[in-house]
Amino acid sequence: MAEGNGNGGITGLLNDLSEQFRSSQVWTSIFRPGSPFRGGYSDTPRNRSYVVMNNVMYHLHPVKVKRHGVRLSYTLCLGGLSFFLFVVLTITGIFLMFYYRPTSPQAYIDIQALATDVAFGQFVRNMHRWGAHLMVLTVFLHMTRVFYHGAYKPPREFNWVVGVILLLLTLLLSFSGYLLPWDQLALWAFTVGSTMGSYAPVFGDSVSFALIGGVQISADTLLRWYVLHVLFLPFIIVLFMSVHFWRVRKDGGVSGPL
Amino acid sequence: MADIPEDILRRSAEARAKAEGRPVEEVLAEMTGEAPAASSPAEPAPAGTEPAPAPAPPETAPAAPPVASGNGGIDVAALSVETGVPEAILLRATRARAKHDGLPDPTIATPAGGGTAVATAPPPTTTAPAPAPAVPEGVRTQRLLTVVKAGAIQQVKREPTDKVSVWPHLLAIEFVALLVILVVLTAVSIFVDAPLLEFANFNEQPNPSKAPWYFLGLQELLAYFDPMVAGVFIPTFGLIALMFIPYVDRNPSIRPSDRKLAIMIFTFFIVAAAILTIFGSFFRGPGFNFVFPWRDGIFFDDLLTILD
Numbered sequence: 001m002a003e004g005n006g007n008g009g010i011t012g013l014l015n016d017l018s019e020q021f022r023s024s025q026v027w028t029s030i031f032r033p034g035s036p037f038r039g040g041y042s043d044t045p046r047n048r049s050y051v052v053m054n055n056v057m058y059h060l061h062p063v064k065v066k067r068h069g070v071r072l073s074y075t076l077c078l079g080g081l082s083f084f085l086f087v088v089l090t091i092t093g094i095f096l097m098f099y100y101r102p103t104s105p106q107a108y109i110d111i112q113a114l115a116t117d118v119a120f121g122q123f124v125r126n127m128h129r130w131g132a133h134l135m136v137l138t139v140f141l142h143m144t145r146v147f148y149h150g151a152y153k154p155p156r157e158f159n160w161v162v163g164v165i166l167l168l169l170t171l172l173l174s175f176s177g178y179l180l181p182w183d184q185l186a187l188w189a190f191t192v193g194s195t196m197g198s199y200a201p202v203f204g205d206s207v208s209f210a211l212i213g214g215v216q217i218s219a220d221t222l223l224r225w226y227v228l229h230v231l232f233l234p235f236i237i238v239l240f241m242s243v244h245f246w247r248v249r250k251d252g253g254v255s256g257p258l
Numbered sequence: 259m260a261d262i263p264e265d266i267l268r269r270s271a272e273a274r275a276k277a278e279g280r281p282v283e284e285v286l287a288e289m290t291g292e293a294p295a296a297s298s299p300a301e302p303a304p305a306g307t308e309p310a311p312a313p314a315p316p317e318t319a320p321a322a323p324p325v326a327s328g329n330g331g332i333d334v335a336a337l338s339v340e341t342g343v344p345e346a347i348l349l350r351a352t353r354a355r356a357k358h359d360g361l362p363d364p365t366i367a368t369p370a371g372g373g374t375a376v377a378t379a380p381p382p383t384t385t386a387p388a389p390a391p392a393v394p395e396g397v398r399t400q401r402l403l404t405v406v407k408a409g410a411i412q413q414v415k416r417e418p419t420d421k422v423s424v425w426p427h428l429l430a431i432e433f434v435a436l437l438v439i440l441v442v443l444t445a446v447s448i449f450v451d452a453p454l455l456e457f458a459n460f461n462e463q464p465n466p467s468k469a470p471w472y473f474l475g476l477q478e479l480l481a482y483f484d485p486m487v488a489g490v491f492i493p494t495f496g497l498i499a500l501m502f503i504p505y506v507d508r509n510p511s512i513r514p515s516d517r518k519l520a521i522m523i524f525t526f527f528i529v530a531a532a533i534l535t536i537f538g539s540f541f542r543g544p545g546f547n548f549v550f551p552w553r554d555g556i557f558f559d560d561l562l563t564i565l566d
Contacts, residue, residue, distance in 0.1 A: 036425075051425035061428065064421040070428050077435035084436050088443065108457050115451075126447035134443065136472050147503070147524050150512030157504035164500045171472055178470050187458035188467035192477060196489035217460070258513055 062249060069254030074149075078142035079248075082170075083241065085135040092128040093230065100180070102226035104219035107182040132174045139170045151255035159247040162240055169237040176229035182222060190225075191217060262418050343403060351405060465544045466557055474538030475531050481546060496527075 021027060023039030031037045034050020041047060049063045068074055099118055100110045114121030143163060146152060152160035179190040194217075198208035213220040248254075271286040278285070334352065338345040356363055422428070469477050479488035507520050514521060543549035543557045 045423070048423040048425050051429075052423075057424075057429075061424045064423055065428055067420045067422050070422055070431060072431060072435075077432060080432050081435060081439050084439065085443075088440070105457060111454055115454075122451060123447055126450065126452045127443055129452035130446050130450070131443055133471075134439075144524075144528060148514070148521065150517060150520075152504040153507070153510060153512060154504075160504050161501045164497065168497060174472065175470055181454055182458045183453075184455040184458060184462070184464055185453055187460070188464055189469050191463075192467050192469040193473055196473075196476065196480075196485070196493075199485040199489040201486060201490070256512065 060245060060249075062253060065253055066257070068257040074256065075254060076141070076145060078138050078145055082135055082138045082142055083245075085131050085138060086237075086241070089128060089131050089135065090234065092124045092131065095124045096128060097230060102180070102223045104182060104222060107180065107222060111181045111183070128177075132177060136170055136174050139167050143167055149256055149258065153255075156247070156251045156255065159244060159251060162244045162247065166237065166240050166244060169233060169240065173229065173233045173237065176225045176233060179222060179225045180229065187217065190221075263420075266418065266420050342401065347403065354405075466542060466546050468538070468542070468558060471535065471539055471558075475534035477546075478534045478538035478542070481542075 019039050021039075022037065028038055032050075032054040034047045034054045035041070036047075036051060052058055052061055052063050096114070099114055099121065101107060111125070114125050146160065146163065175190075175193055178193075179186050194208070194211050197211050198204045200207045209215065212218075213224040267289065268286065271289055272282050274289075275282040275285040334345055334348050337343075338348050341348075353363055468474060476488060476493060479492060482488070483492070503524075507517075509517055509520065511517060539558050540551040540556060541548055543554055549555075549557065
């Protein structure tokens with residue numbers, strides 16, 4: 001930042017201050033060596049490796065990837081975007097949990113109150129809903145992308161299976177959230193969906209009983225699917241996502257080139 | 259190092275030439291000329307050749323000295339100064355090696371031109387000095403010394419692949435993709451409200467009642483098949499079939515031209531699912547009967563709220 005000093009003026013002073021701050025003990029204890037946020041970072045091959053290797057990012061990415069895997073047109077970022085949408089849905093979902101009680105009729109009143117009483121309530125709810133639809137779409141498109149690239153072939157067979165389970169879990173997560181507003185749309189869409197389970201041979205009635213928590217849909221069903229939606233399914237999907245991401249790296253990263 | 263693909267080498271040379279402001283040809287020539295020396299690690303005598311009389315210098319030695327000691331005995335003291343390895347260890351290693359090979363103790367000086375076994379040993383190939391890495395001040399370097407038997411050394415050649423650093427190349431792309439999707443999601447969420455109809459009423463079923471859009475393909479199937487088939491067998495079988503794709507498709511090639519059948523079958527089911535879903539969403543009205551959306555309107559609550 002010597003040049004900044006040479007220029008004098010406020011810019012130089014600020015540069016010096018920021019450099020000093022970013023080299024302080026507190027700051028450097030937060031950002032490990034090689035982080036671009038640290039003072040004195042220089043763009044060297046070694047630091048480029050450290051940015052990934054020395055940080056939590058190393059759980060998701062190796063230091064280097066095949067050149068063709070970086071091309072946007074190869075993966076379209078669909079897997080990464082699905083994960084990002086999951087994060088957005090988790091954040092907005094936690095926000096919504098503060099204002100929602102899974103009982104009847106309180107659930108419906110709470111959803112109405114989001115639009116009138118809660119700052120950004122309607123906006124966050126919109127994000128949660130459209131984000132969920134978008135995630136179903138990106139996960140599905142990710143699967144088709146992987147198929148057309150033949151990326152399920154050895155050694156990636158099992159990761160494809162994990163991926164199909166993740167697709168199923170995504171659908172279940174979206175579907176379980178569908179009931180929660182407790183309005184006419186939610187109730188009857190859910191009725192149509194859950195009735196399908198009752199058609200199962202032999203166990204049909206038991207499946208139906210377990211799904212709706214009784215012989216007919218009631219406030220108990222709401223509580224049941226609320227717990228599934230905010231705890232059980234997210235927990236399961238995070239487990240499978242961990243395996244999925246781990247296997248992507250262990251199986252040699254992005255497949256191809258074609 | 260001659261097996262680095264031409265295009266990779268060229269791209270690398272171009273990048274370096276651009277960075278240093280030199281002509282590409284010059285850099286390329288330099289790289290091809292120097293590459294073997296610069297990149298071949300200081301390693302012990304290649305496997306297969308007779309063991310050299312002297313212990314190979316440790317691989318981490320910043321400047322591996324020429325250890326070819328001619329025909330005489332080995333000057334352990336001088337070697338120790340050059341390599342930085344303690345003299346006692348060098349002495350012991352050299353003696354052990356000699357004993358193992360059944361040679362006379364090389365640390366006892368023999369007249370020049372003496373020991374035949376020593377004379378036949380080829381000069382070690384470790385004379386290429388590796389460039390000394392710039393060690394920042396205050397950083398302690400460490401040295402590891404290990405005895406590796408010649409027969410235990412395997413030369414593994416790795417195909418050089420064309421790779422780029424995740425930072426900044428991949429992370430930058432991912433960050434932009436993330437921003438784009440966030441902007442789209444935010445914009446949609448500002449302008450389109452999520453639907454909320456009247457309070458749930460068990461006594462008043464809307465007509466038609468539709469499942470969420472991603473299940474509408476299945477609901478559409480209900481119009482053609484027995485509920486047990488459309489609601490249970492087809493989705494269950496579909497999921498299992500999806501999971502078994504990698505174990506059924508044994509064709510190892512990933513080139514589209516080699517896997518026409520697989521692509522055809524998969525595309526068929528994807529398109530079928532899409533058509534069923536679109537049909538169930540837009541072309542089904544009251545009583546789940548067929549309608550034309552442009553004539554009779556749209557009976558799809560999720561979408562209606564968007565259009566309003």
